[in-house]
Amino acid sequence: MPHARIILHVDMDAFFAAVEQRDRPELRGKPVIVGGTGRRGVVSTCSYEARTFGVRSAMPTFKARDLCPHGVFVAPRMDAYVAASRTIMEVFDRYSPLVEPLSLDEAFLDMTGSERLFGTPHAMGEQVRAAVVEAVGLTASVGVASTKFVAKVASDMNKPNGLTECPRGAEKAFLAPLPIERIWGVGRKAAERLHGMGLSRIGDVAAYPVEILEQRLGGFGRHIWSLANGIDVREVSNTRERKSVGAERTLAQTSVGREAVRHRLLPLADEVAATLRAKQVRAWGVRLKLKYADFRLITRDLRLDAPVHDAERLLSAIDELLERADVSLPMRLVGLAAFDLTDAEQPRQASLFGPAPERREDLEQALDAVRERFGGATVVRASWLGTPSAKAHDFGPDEDS
Numbered sequence: 001m002p003h004a005r006i007i008l009h010v011d012m013d014a015f016f017a018a019v020e021q022r023d024r025p026e027l028r029g030k031p032v033i034v035g036g037t038g039r040r041g042v043v044s045t046c047s048y049e050a051r052t053f054g055v056r057s058a059m060p061t062f063k064a065r066d067l068c069p070h071g072v073f074v075a076p077r078m079d080a081y082v083a084a085s086r087t088i089m090e091v092f093d094r095y096s097p098l099v100e101p102l103s104l105d106e107a108f109l110d111m112t113g114s115e116r117l118f119g120t121p122h123a124m125g126e127q128v129r130a131a132v133v134e135a136v137g138l139t140a141s142v143g144v145a146s147t148k149f150v151a152k153v154a155s156d157m158n159k160p161n162g163l164t165e166c167p168r169g170a171e172k173a174f175l176a177p178l179p180i181e182r183i184w185g186v187g188r189k190a191a192e193r194l195h196g197m198g199l200s201r202i203g204d205v206a207a208y209p210v211e212i213l214e215q216r217l218g219g220f221g222r223h224i225w226s227l228a229n230g231i232d233v234r235e236v237s238n239t240r241e242r243k244s245v246g247a248e249r250t251l252a253q254t255s256v257g258r259e260a261v262r263h264r265l266l267p268l269a270d271e272v273a274a275t276l277r278a279k280q281v282r283a284w285g286v287r288l289k290l291k292y293a294d295f296r297l298i299t300r301d302l303r304l305d306a307p308v309h310d311a312e313r314l315l316s317a318i319d320e321l322l323e324r325a326d327v328s329l330p331m332r333l334v335g336l337a338a339f340d341l342t343d344a345e346q347p348r349q350a351s352l353f354g355p356a357p358e359r360r361e362d363l364e365q366a367l368d369a370v371r372e373r374f375g376g377a378t379v380v381r382a383s384w385l386g387t388p389s390a391k392a393h394d395f396g397p398d399e400d401s
């Protein structure tokens, strides 16, 4: 057996809503729904109390109001979440030199070789969980396993405030009874195809001939077969240069036209910018991603003259990229990614165009401050009607997301 790894996946519980309940004790025990409070707003995160009424992330806010009329609807305070995220990531750094954040509220920690320091894998998970609660007053759920995929699946099994360990060697049996939708990268479309092949559990995929999966689904077929069999060689990676930060949203109804797309991208830009700031990195590149109703996917990249980590400049890049994309066709998914990341502390290259970056950052920070003071719904950019709901994540080879 190759060098066996110990990987933790730590995921905060109902993160945005939990921050609100922490900061406003009167909200504890109540159904708290964080999201766009406007007419076209979308639920970003909701507390577990709200979930019992059927409220879910990415649901239109008006629907959440129908399901949970006495819920407390709160506009997001991104800067409060970014501050909590930074503290959480600092806790992770105390436990492992190899931390890979996936978004503001979740990360992989490679704990391989730290048994002498922290004890059994289970004990490692418990210590990290306790340290997070102590540092930020918020609970996390932890998955402990020998691969990233299994750790990620495990962290979700006993939410909230739970720890689930998959013992080494038990990966296949651990995954087998779970629905195929739990496989990383399997979206609605891929799930439909797998169901059409008679596969509904991860164990079904594991037992299926890999050659046929590959014939039907290409490289993605082999990929999910490997994951289903507990094989996942991907390393926990904290190398920032090669990574990107992205957010995307599947549209409930196909949209047409530049303004419709731009409207969807505005909250995503805020989320990506917040993640960049939380990771203390800036991006030299911005990518626009559009998926059309016929599932054709296009991307457009732009190189910037100075690295950015603010929503305003991400948006101006997106405006340029939208000029180079066909937005006259119906679209079912929009996304943006920031790539070619660099440490935020690095000296900035002077820009020949537009106001100095420092000025724009001041503006962004002032906007953050006003938003915090009055709530996100009060101070919004003119065309901003929604709020973030998509999770920032690394753009991967997702077949369907």
Ligand SMILES: [Mg+2]
Binding pocket: 011, 012, 013, 014, 015, 105, 106
């Ligand atoms: Mg979470």
